Amino acid sequence: MNERVTKIRTDIREFWSSRTKKQKITYTASVAAIIVFAAFLTFFLSRTDYVSLYSDVSRAEIGRIKEQLDSQGVPSKVAPGGTSILVPKEQVDDLLVTLAAEGFPDSGMIDYSFFSENAGFGTTDNEFNMIKLGAMQTELANLIKGIDGVKDAKVMLTLPTQSVFLNENIQQASASIVLKTNPGQKFNESQINALYNLVSKSMPNLAKEDIVIMNQYSEYYDLTSNDNGYGTSVVDQMSIKKTIERDLQRQVQMMLGTMIGQDKVIVSVTTDIDFQKENREEELVTPVDEESMEGIALSVQRITESFTGNGPTAGGTPEAEDPTDNGTGFAEGTFSNGDYEKIEETINNEVNRIRKEIVESPYKIRDIGIQVMVDIPEEAESMPTNIKGDIEQILATMIRTTIDKEAAGELTDEALSNKIVVSTQRFNTKQTDFTATEPVIPWWIYVIGGALLLIIGVLSFLFIRNRREAEELEEELVLGEQIVQSDVDDINKEQETEGTVRRKQLEKMAKEKPEEFAKLLRTWIAED
16 A cells, blocks of 8 residues: 555656646646635535615614524524624525514504504503504504605604693694605605695694604705795796796897807896786776767656746745744735746666686796897907897897786886897807817726736637647657657567566666665675
């Protein structure tokens, strides 16, 4: 056995010493690559992939879950922070079902199922109200958690105490809510209004003004009304104003840019928008015929009285002159001729009765200001008068057709000229030389190119080296065959003698067992 091991070592040593330097480097690199590849496969194929079983859970609950997993022999890890627990990926689904059946995770919050599980006759009114309040807070928090972007919610409700007196005013409830949102989560106005409506309708006597909502960064979500008396919110007003000004500016820029040049004119437009939303009711009475200011006669009544004849005239002594009469005496006068006539006419005319319910929409442009600056060439001192007049005429026409007539009143030429400003100025612009710009190659292109060149060089080197080794091996084989053939010819011609056999044995001993051959030589020398 020792001789066999020694022979194997000798063969390996002879094989390694007979190799060239390049072959030794190649064998060493190949063995190292195989070892690294095997270690890589062993590491990635044998390692356990851990995923999250529960996250964002209290540390006390994580401790109970880990204790339960350890009792079942399931490997687990607690994530940094202590609010998440990791288990092997292939066991996640089974563990979720198993732990849910055992009541994990238990948030410790009271919901409406508490009443069916812990109903009893010994509960006092105060205990019942506290349990009811806790259940309402839990259910409301669960509703809010279902909103996209909300990870967790804490709700604190304050219920009013009921009075035994009927004449006292009903107190209002209040709610304070803290949301744990995703990083960077922003709620728009409609989502905030929906959140306030959800909380307000969850319990009686809870007005939106008594609700406070904030996130974990102490940012309040204030309730904004969709209608503030001006037809829209302040944010929408600014957006609409900018939109109107931008559209007017684009129209003027496009027209003047076509006339003068897009890079030779700058336009600025400012507006005064009326956002007032008005609802009014009018009851008007107008004549049918506006020229004569008369209506249609529905009924006419005419009465005419006349009298002609003789009658007594006034006579006698007046009361003031007869002190004995006391106002009881009457003295007739003489008769005389007389005429009497009376005409009475009653006409009922019908008029137009108009009832109007008018809702005036906002977004009326009460005033417009347009400022235009035109670039003039260096050789010109000012802009030609006819071009400036055309620009002012175009702007005046646009203002006249855009502005609200009732709000602006009569638009005279002087009033329009006060709303338009056309000035000239030499623009200080710099021309960019795009031809001088050279393309910039990203650094990663150089990295990829260098890696490709390195791979191509290595492959070329290996190909050339293998080709040379094949040629050298072929030459060695041919040379070995020639040597074998020449040795065979010599052996056939040589006659075997006793001295020849001994010489060959000594040569073989000198090659295979040099130490024993040296001892033999020393013995022969000592004998001589």
